[in-house]
Amino acid sequence: MMTNTQKLLTKISQKTIEIKTNYPELQKYLDETRITLPQGDTESSEIDNEELSNYLNSLDTMVEKYKSNT
Numbered sequence: 453m454m455t456n457t458q459k460l461l462t463k464i465s466q467k468t469i470e471i472k473t474n475y476p477e478l479q480k481y482l483d484e485t486r487i488t489l490p491q492g493d494t495e496s497s498e499i500d501n502e503e504l505s506n507y508l509n510s511l512d513t514m515v516e517k518y519k520s521n522t
Contacts (some may be wrong), residue, residue: 460504467511478518485510 454462471478485507 456501457504460501460508464508464511465502465517467508471511471515475518477513478514481514485514 468482471482
């Protein structure tokens with residue numbers, strides 16, 4: 453069973469692939485919106501699901517705004 457974090461990371465990956473495939477002109481903005489994921493195995497490096505969710509929402513919003521302007 454996938455954890456909530458795994459589900460969010462999967463959705464982020466899928467959205468990123470969608471952007472690269474269907475909206476390559478938005479690809480330049482991915483670096484600007486990308487969050488920095490913690491590295492290492494310490495407790496302080498846990499991935500915050502709220503931050504992941506916010507990042508996914510920002511990707512969704514970027515695509516929706518682009519679609520509405522084209």
